[in-house]
Amino acid sequence: MTQSSKLRALLRGPGMVIAPGAYDGLTAMLVAQAGFPAVYMTGAGTSVSHGYPDFGLLTETEMVANASRMARAVDVPVIADADTGYGNELNVVRTVRDYEQAGIAGIHIEDQVSPKRCGHLDDKEIVPREDWLAKIRAAAASRRDPDFLIIARTDSRAVVNFEEAVARCNAALDAGADMAFLEAPQTLEEIAAVPKRVKGPCLLNVVWGGKTPSLDLREAEKLGFKLAIVPGLLLKAAIGACDAALAALKETHVHPAPRDGMTVRAAFDRVGATEWDAFRTRFREPDVKRAAE
Numbered sequence: 001m002t003q004s005s006k007l008r009a010l011l012r013g014p015g016m017v018i019a020p021g022a023y024d025g026l027t028a029m030l031v032a033q034a035g036f037p038a039v040y041m042t043g044a045g046t047s048v049s050h051g052y053p054d055f056g057l058l059t060e061t062e063m064v065a066n067a068s069r070m071a072r073a074v075d076v077p078v079i080a081d082a083d084t085g086y087g088n089e090l091n092v093v094r095t096v097r098d099y100e101q102a103g104i105a106g107i108h109i110e111d112q113v114s115p116k117r118c119g120h121l122d123d124k125e126i127v128p129r130e131d132w133l134a135k136i137r138a139a140a141a142s143r144r145d146p147d148f149l150i151i152a153r154t155d156s157r158a159v160v161n162f163e164e165a166v167a168r169c170n171a172a173l174d175a176g177a178d179m180a181f182l183e184a185p186q187t188l189e190e191i192a193a194v195p196k197r198v199k200g201p202c203l204l205n206v207v208w209g210g211k212t213p214s215l216d217l218r219e220a221e222k223l224g225f226k227l228a229i230v231p232g233l234l235l236k237a238a239i240g241a242c243d244a245a246l247a248a249l250k251e252t253h254v255h256p257a258p259r260d261g262m263t264v265r266a267a268f269d270r271v272g273a274t275e276w277d278a279f280r281t282r283f284r285e286p287d288v289k290r291a292a293e
Helices: 003-012 025-033 043-049 060-073 089-101 129-142 162-174 188-197 217-223 233-252 264-269 273-282 285-292
Strands: 017-022 039-041 078-081 106-110 149-154 179-182 202-205 227-230
Touching: 003 017, 003 149, 017 025, 017 233, 025 039, 025 060, 025 233, 039 043, 039 060, 043 060, 043 078, 043 233, 060 078, 060 089, 089 106, 089 129, 106 129, 106 179, 129 149, 129 162, 149 162, 162 179, 162 188, 188 202, 188 217, 264 273
Parallel strands: 017 039, 017 227, 039 078, 078 106, 106 149, 149 179, 179 202, 202 227
Antiparallel strands: none
16 A cells, blocks of 8 residues: 555545644654654745745755655655645646655645745735646646645635635645645634535644634544644744753753653664664574574
8 A cells, every 4th residue: 555545545534634744754753653644744844954944945856855754764644745836837747756756645736926935924925826726737637646645725815815715725626636725714713614615625734823723623623624734843842942952051061861861772762773773683694594494
């Protein structure tokens, strides 16, 4: 079973899939080890981990390379941010094929003008509806695996209004998208209206301190959302933890104790040290002979 078919099976099941955001192999592994059924590669987190704000400054190849490392690190589906598709329809075709080859289960493509900005910042710009729909058609037509998930993201709520955002979502589903991602609804009433008015599966983006009001994800599931992503959860937690550890070192000149007293070995075990250690001697001749007996 491919990762894309695993994701499709999850989405066909009851309830809502929650995919916390990760930005590298370690954070992807932490999401999977915590028991979540899918990982979301956050574009904002990927940008920040490369030392840039989420302003569309990374290239397609940088994004795909990061996604590939994350997909290699886990056995659960990875859903990735594909920004604007990195150009016109030609670029979208390559983007879809590259993410597929990297082992990603699905991507979302947005209707912002490139270079884009985080969906929860002000002063976004969007392309004409038909320009974006052409990209969605190109994405749907160019995938080699029919299970590869195409998610259509619109940022038009902030630029035009909620009605335009709903209309774009429905037009994208008609153009071949598998799921709609109406970015940044601004009230609880708008959140509730999305699954009712959009004629297909819907994604909810959960950003603490963003444009969308806070919502218990159990309530989002009851409203009818099929997928929730939580992009900034680990990124912001990591920044806060790093700031605290660095401040403690600067103040005391002593290495602060790691949270829960984590040892060097325990840290390595989170990324498979025990499994890799077994390979050190497994293929030595005496072990091979014993295994054959």
